[in-house]
Amino acid sequence: MTQKYMSIEDFNETLKEWTGKTIEISKHELADDDNTILELTSISYSKDTRRLDEYEPMHTLQLNGSGEINTDEKKQQSLPSSLYEIPIEDSTIYKFEDSKFTLITDRGTYTIKLATDE
Structure with a gap:
């Protein structure tokens, strides 16, 4: 098991290599767990300096x-837009371990890996 902590720059460069592939995103945020399958076409970042409260992420x-999201009822629904957003902070921890990324924020944990045909 190889674990590597990364800078956001290293994370971005490594994740870009997965463009054009199908990825699976698992989110555990507060009491909310979701799994999403996404055909990754590109990666981008946004910055919002006009936040209404601290819950809205700056980055x-x-x-x-x-893609599709698996709901609590074990049903799949199409994503409402062609965009999956993960809030990131200056304190976000980026790890790469066993062919999967883990992002740990104050709000939750997100895992990104290549999807398999199981």
Whole structure:
């Protein structure tokens, strides 16, 4: 098991190599768990300096592409837009371990890996 902590720059460069592939994103944020399958077409970031409160992130990782989210009822629904957003902070920890990324923020944990045909 190889674990590597990364800078955001290293994370960005490594994740870009997955463009054009199908990824799976698992989110555990507060009491909310979601799994999303996404055809990754591009990666971008946004910065919002006009936040209404501290819950809105200043920085957001945007995974662009079409996909489906698995709901609590074990049903799949199309994503409402061609964008999956992950809030990031200056304190976000980026790890790469066993062919998967883990982003740890104050709000939750996000895991990104290549999807498999199981």
